[in-house]
Amino acid sequence: MGFTMGLNLLLLIAMVATNILSLYHLSSTLQSTKPQPLQPVPDHLLHQLNTIRATINHLTRHQPNPTTTTHRTSPPDLLLYSRISPIASSCHNHPDLLNTYMNYTPFSLCPHDTDLAETLILHGCHPLPRRRCFSKTPPKPSNSLPLNPFPTSLPDSNVIWSKYNCKTFSCIVHNYPKMGFDMSLEQTSFTVYRSELDLPIPQLLQIASHANSVLRLGVDIGGGTGTFAATMKLHNVTIVTTTMNLNAPYNEAVALRGLVPLHVPLQQRLPVFDGVVDLVRCGHAVNRWIPVMMMEFLLFDVDRVLRGGGYLWLDHFFSKGTDLDKVFTPLIGKLGYKKVKWATADKTDSKNGDVYLTALLQKPVPK
Numbered sequence: 001m002g003f004t005m006g007l008n009l010l011l012l013i014a015m016v017a018t019n020i021l022s023l024y025h026l027s028s029t030l031q032s033t034k035p036q037p038l039q040p041v042p043d044h045l046l047h048q049l050n051t052i053r054a055t056i057n058h059l060t061r062h063q064p065n066p067t068t069t070t071h072r073t074s075p076p077d078l079l080l081y082s083r084i085s086p087i088a089s090s091c092h093n094h095p096d097l098l099n100t101y102m103n104y105t106p107f108s109l110c111p112h113d114t115d116l117a118e119t120l121i122l123h124g125c126h127p128l129p130r131r132r133c134f135s136k137t138p139p140k141p142s143n144s145l146p147l148n149p150f151p152t153s154l155p156d157s158n159v160i161w162s163k164y165n166c167k168t169f170s171c172i173v174h175n176y177p178k179m180g181f182d183m184s185l186e187q188t189s190f191t192v193y194r195s196e197l198d199l200p201i202p203q204l205l206q207i208a209s210h211a212n213s214v215l216r217l218g219v220d221i222g223g224g225t226g227t228f229a230a231t232m233k234l235h236n237v238t239i240v241t242t243t244m245n246l247n248a249p250y251n252e253a254v255a256l257r258g259l260v261p262l263h264v265p266l267q268q269r270l271p272v273f274d275g276v277v278d279l280v281r282c283g284h285a286v287n288r289w290i291p292v293m294m295m296e297f298l299l300f301d302v303d304r305v306l307r308g309g310g311y312l313w314l315d316h317f318f319s320k321g322t323d324l325d326k327v328f329t330p331l332i333g334k335l336g337y338k339k340v341k342w343a344t345a346d347k348t349d350s351k352n353g354d355v356y357l358t359a360l361l362q363k364p365v366p367k
């Protein structure tokens with residue numbers, strides 16, 4: 001009881017305080033008859049507001065919730081971490097997973113739970129809290145790492161295989177030939193023109209060079225084993241690849257090819273600054289399965305990181321034919337990009353009447 005009353009009182013104080021703050025704003029704008037630069041809020045008011053916010057957050061987080069009272073208490077390192085760094089709000093939607101993940105002995109070996117990290121990230125708990133333990137690494141990694149991004153084979157000894165059905169790369173290649181691990185197949189996947197939906201890299205480079213738009217840096221969203229980055233590396237273009245370890249060691253494969261794997265999910269804000277990259281490619285992973293609203297945020301985040309004159313390449317985006325016309329084409333149109341290439345075709349392996357779109361779009365240069 002006392003707790004709830006205290007909280008209510010605090011909320012009341014907070015409401016009054018925020019109203020004082022907004023009044024302060026209002027009065028300072030009313031006073032100024034001529035347009036003046038906005039007056040900064042005095043530090044002590046900001047400080048007060050922040051303290052109130054922090055207290056409320058703290059209390060609401062520790063308020064005994066009838067549905068979760070059966071929970072064991074949070075692991076000490078989770079409490080410690082949450083005091084020094086914010087935790088993504090989606091993490092709180094999975095308290096059991098999060099508690100298990102953070103329940104470890106500091107300064108010793110981490111529990112063997114790499115799946116848990118992946119699961120939490122895919123549920124939107126990203127960035128994951130840091131941990132103070134030693135994560136397991138392969139016991140006898142190979143020193144002879146390939147310099148070539150298309151090696152004949154990738155060293156098996158550099159992967160912890162326990163969570164996968166396959167225990168070698170050749171097993172993956174044999175059982176799942178199209179997952180991107182067959183380097184001989186990968187060699188040509190971005191250089192051959194099979195249909196209008198393809199945009200071979202030599203052609204992409206030619207388009208950019210004709211437009212006087214140099215390609216040096218890029219991001220490949222959902223780039224699997226990093227074959228786009230590998231092919232671009234041969235043209236001295238640096239591409240970082242976002243990829244998840246869904247049923248196979250994709251991140252390790254990218255790294256073993258000497259490329260940069262970013263372990264971030266599709267819903268994550270791209271970890272690069274505004275206007276710094278020349279090219280963003282969205283592969284197969286970006287498709288109609290992503291909710292439209294999330295897709296809109298994704299596209300505008302791509303716009304944020306692209307420089308003026310940079311390119312967005314939607315590579316084999318698939319959706320229902322009617323949705324492409326009614327939903328996705330208008331959505332893509334919101335960016336106001338120039339259509340350099342726009343090719344659609346039926347997705348032959350689809351039972352739902354899906355269509356493919358491959359589009360190369362150029363971000364306008366601000367005038």
Ligand SMILES: *[C@@H]1O[C@H](CO)[C@@H](O)[C@H](O)[C@H]1NC(C)=O
Pocket residue numbers: 234235236
């Ligand atoms: C890439 O850079 C290297 C070293 O500067 C150079 O020798 C090579 O010709 C370049 N390759 C391409 C395709 O531009």
